[in-house]
Amino acid sequence: ILNFDKDLFGVILFLQRLQQQLQTQPGSLPFDEILYCNIGNPQSLGQQPVTFFREVLALCDHPDLLKKEEIKTLFSADSISRAKQILALIPGRATGAYSHSQGIKGLRDAIASGIASRDGFPANADDIFLTDGASPGVHLMMQLLIRNEKDGILVPIPQYPLYSASIALHGGSLVPYYLNESTGWGLEISDVKKQLEDARSRGIDVRALVVINPGNPTGQVLAEENQYDIVKFCKNEGLVLLADEVYQENIYADNKKFHSFKKIVRSLGYGEEDLPLVSYQSVSKGYYGECGKRGGYMEITGFSAPVREQIYKIASVNLCSNITGQILASLVMNPPKASDESYASYKAEKDGILASLARRAKALEVAFSKLEGITCNKAEGAMYLFPQICLPQKAIEAAKAANKAPDAFYALRLLESTGIVVVPGSGFGQVPGTWHFRCTILPQEEKIPAIISRFTVFHETFMAEYRD
Amino acid sequence: ILNFDKDLFGVILFLQRLQQQLQTQPGSLPFDEILYCNIGNPQSLGQQPVTFFREVLALCDHPDLLKKEEIKTLFSADSISRAKQILALIPGRATGAYSHSQGIKGLRDAIASGIASRDGFPANADDIFLTDGASPGVHLMMQLLIRNEKDGILVPIPQYPLYSASIALHGGSLVPYYLNESTGWGLEISDVKKQLEDARSRGIDVRALVVINPGNPTGQVLAEENQYDIVKFCKNEGLVLLADEVYQENIYADNKKFHSFKKIVRSLGYGEEDLPLVSYQSVSKGYYGECGKRGGYMEITGFSAPVREQIYKIASVNLCSNITGQILASLVMNPPKASDESYASYKAEKDGILASLARRAKALEVAFSKLEGITCNKAEGAMYLFPQICLPQKAIEAAKAANKAPDAFYALRLLESTGIVVVPGSGFGQVPGTWHFRCTILPQEEKIPAIISRFTVFHETFMAEYRD
Structure with a gap:
């Protein structure tokens, strides 16, 4: 149950091959984009950084900007004062030391x-x-x-x-x-x-x-x-x-x-x-x-x-x-406070992201729970769902014949059919004889319906092929 | 000869005590600032970052800036085009992924x-x-x-x-x-x-x-x-x-x-x-x-x-x-080229830093070589001199009594008398029976004369105390 590495790495290598194939031979796969549900990497999927944080980082990276009048039209007042405050905390204001x-x-x-x-x-x-x-x-x-x-x-x-x-x-x-x-x-x-x-x-x-x-x-x-x-x-x-x-x-x-x-x-x-x-x-x-x-x-x-x-x-x-x-x-650990100029936009960005993540979590949980043989706990927090799949005996045997863990076999089949990447439960460990996959809730909200429908079609086809 | 750690760490701990004492009891030490010649950390000693590099980093940290007209007065044209080029290389332009x-x-x-x-x-x-x-x-x-x-x-x-x-x-x-x-x-x-x-x-x-x-x-x-x-x-x-x-x-x-x-x-x-x-x-x-x-x-x-x-x-x-x-x-690995707007200022910054480092290396090498019992190879490159000190037997015995390597004893005495921090040769290993210290060439050029004169006075006093 604890051979995390082999099963995880198999998916990564296969994924890299598919990414290459999509580039070099477009149209040769049954999908035209990879749908990444495998890594907790929100900005890779289009989540935008929080503006205030990036304003401060830019000013700290190039402190000479703080001498220029023009920055007042480009940066919020509190990002400017925060950057000054942070530079004052750094010996010699040296962000390069x-x-x-x-x-x-x-x-x-x-x-x-x-x-x-x-x-x-x-x-x-x-x-x-x-x-x-x-x-x-x-x-x-x-x-x-x-x-x-x-x-x-x-x-x-x-x-x-x-x-x-x-x-x-x-x-x-x-x-x-x-x-x-x-x-x-x-x-x-x-x-x-x-x-x-x-x-x-x-x-x-x-x-x-x-x-x-x-x-x-x-x-x-x-x-x-x-x-x-x-x-x-x-x-x-x-x-x-x-x-x-x-x-x-x-x-x-x-x-x-x-x-x-x-x-x-x-x-x-x-x-x-x-x-x-x-x-x-x-x-x-x-x-x-x-x-x-x-x-x-x-x-x-x-x-x-x-x-x-x-x-x-x-x-x-x-x-x-x-x-x-x-x-x-x-x-x-010290975001803008209610009295700061950035607060309203900061709060809107933060709340927007968290509310959208909650909606995505719910939509995926509901969709997975509807599928034959799949049960799915709520995502109360973090960025993941970890549904259990009750795999038919025939699928388990096919996995064995392919020298794969049954959930890795399922995840690889999902990937090659739909472009959806999830991580097999074997990569995390699970009670022996149970099979799972981890699916992030991070794809942008407008992609969730496509993920759900492609996943559903795949799962039904898979079950039809292997149902005992 | 290979007990690197103990001797290095002793100097670091002592240094931290002195830094604190300078802050909490100013005037209680025979010097009013620490002169850091111990770490290859140029910007901590006042070296300024290369402007072009920091311009590009700031733009990549806050890519929204690239949409604004005003940046043309704040950033060089080639830093703007380089930042655009780099963002285009990053999947989803996501510097946060x-x-x-x-x-x-x-x-x-x-x-x-x-x-x-x-x-x-x-x-x-x-x-x-x-x-x-x-x-x-x-x-x-x-x-x-x-x-x-x-x-x-x-x-x-x-x-x-x-x-x-x-x-x-x-x-x-x-x-x-x-x-x-x-x-x-x-x-x-x-x-x-x-x-x-x-x-x-x-x-x-x-x-x-x-x-x-x-x-x-x-x-x-x-x-x-x-x-x-x-x-x-x-x-x-x-x-x-x-x-x-x-x-x-x-x-x-x-x-x-x-x-x-x-x-x-x-x-x-x-x-x-x-x-x-x-x-x-x-x-x-x-x-x-x-x-x-x-x-x-x-x-x-x-x-x-x-x-x-x-x-x-x-x-x-x-x-x-x-x-x-x-x-x-x-x-x-790809700095501005001769045809780029930033090239002249970039070249001036680069050449200025390297020429100044060469002058500092030379000044310290010459000064160390003049001292009794010290021989010093040229700094042909890197950021360091590694002079050999021929320590008198009496100093070696005093070090032994203090349970210190002789060069660590010398470096600690130097530090407590002058505020100059060097690293004892024992921290790097050396031929048994030889003693060295590593001195960086990084303090700003205007501090070098003070370092040389304080070092010289210390060394003469030390030798007078321990000369066999």
Whole structure:
């Protein structure tokens, strides 16, 4: 169940061949464009960047502009003042210099203040490590936690494959726990405990628990009570809690709200001594979706001074994260306020994107749920649906004959027939004998009907061919 | 001799304490500013970014500007046309999207064409992997080459500590070879061969040879004949050649010229079958010095298809490098041409920076050479001088009593007395019993006289205290 890599990579290679064929032999395929539902990469599909953020980045990239009168007609007043403010935080106003290995101190202050107003609990710039997206922060912690193959990390299944890849890279053991599909991908402490004890009985020193909230690929938003249980469990078992919270702004269900694990920990009255916690945030997700800027941070709390020094040392090997990404991370944690000139247009852009994502999620969920043998949980958050397909035995045998996982076989057939790219569940892990695919909600809204109708026709044809 | 980390980190921690003390208790130290000669970070010391590059970045960050008439008074005509050209190369003009894991294809084409005109031999976009600075590319290759502690990598001593850190991180063995200080830090094949055979006799599978040219920390530029010998040696011994060429634009000696190893390999008539070669380039160095943008690339040639696929797979775990850095890498490899509007100002900025760096290198070299017990090779290239200090026995004993390497002891004394930060030779490795420090040539030109006079007074006082 954990051969993530082979199945994921098979789809990527096939996709690259098709992309080439579309260019070199147009008309030779049964579709004339690829419909990307495979990667959480909103701007590649036409989502526009938030204007205020880009105005500030442009001014910081070319600070000489700030000396010119003409910029007042080209940039909003608050983007100009924000850029000036940010440049004043950067030693020598040098956006082209390596920064402190944790990131520019003034930007970390701004991020800490954004975290504090999100959570209602204080945050500290010394706890912030700015990173090139969330991935390097995950690698850094895995490097710290894993000494050899006897060190284990609890990871949800299904999971985002960064975790399996990073654990493998650092030579540790992935200890899987299963999310419960029948309760909307709930995290059941009893299962986590069982897996933990089982791993310990095999001599694995389980060091940390990964939680992805909102979920990837599963799109659930954890209930607050569930989060309290997770935190208490980590404290009781002496586990580091690695909280992947990069989808914190992507919430679509009216009855759900994002609570950071930092807030949950502090709400329980736990302080620095009680629980080592790492929270990951990224500029790639949210309504901003600035994947190409590779910005993000991790907030680390509850680690001893020697461990913190070790984390700093590892961070300093690569010098620092990119400054554009650092600036953007400070912006997404401190967007325009109601009194700012940009606020109205900023708010309209943000709300427009999030409302449209919610509509797309709903439309796809409804469409998938109508299909024979497919069940689909709600996308409460994140950018994904992860429907289960009950594949006929004949399809499973055909997949076996083609040396493919059954869901990879399904996804490849879908791709070659329709140009729709989804990721097979095998790429994320799933309960043995169940099959899924991950479909993003990111294609532009006007493409959703075509995706639904092409998908429906494909699925019906597939079932007609393989129905037992 | 290879305890790089402890000595380097001691200086960094002490420096951070002093920085804080200067802020919180001004006047409490014998100097009122830190003079940074420790890191190759030009813009942190006042070097201004090249205007053309920043104009293009600002326009790419906020493409809506391109629709406005007013930009014609704010941006050069060729920065506007270049930004349009670059946006046209990016799928969906989306500078906020993850790119292909090797980097945006059109930008790789541009870089390949820049390489081809530099070398006079063709280059291929498929061989380019864009990275967040050179460091991640080095880690990637170490991850690929090192399976366990029996896999060895030949590394020059003195070396840039990224190499020791990356080899340690991936669990391999660093096989040191010594640069010859008495021939201006020449690389002697006979020594490399001796070290290779010695390592092999200890059961080490030596997989690659690292060459840093121009040298860091040593500042030499390899002679063309020497490069031919290195390439032939790698071919004969079946070694991958990892060529760190990030200082390729930083040449100060009139009789020296940079030749890429790719050009040397092709000049020898070697093709894809003959030699696996990785060449690293970065936007952080050169006359541009854009460290904070974290842009760079590696060009890989001579690897088999399965190995290339493996490299691509590892690269894809972290999705892609930052797009601003990708764009900048394409710009530094394709700067304005003589017919472009920006050319004159671009050329003046570039020549001004490089000429000033050459003057600073010369002034520091002359000053160091005048001091008792110090000998200093020429900085032919890169951004560093690496003088040798013949420390008196009494100083060596005082260092031992303080539990410090003698050159770390010297560097810490220099720092606490003058505020001048240099990096002790122990941080890079050196022939046992010799002591050095690395001093960058990057402080702004008007600060060089103060550095020289403060350094001279310190050194004379130090020698008076410890002279045998």
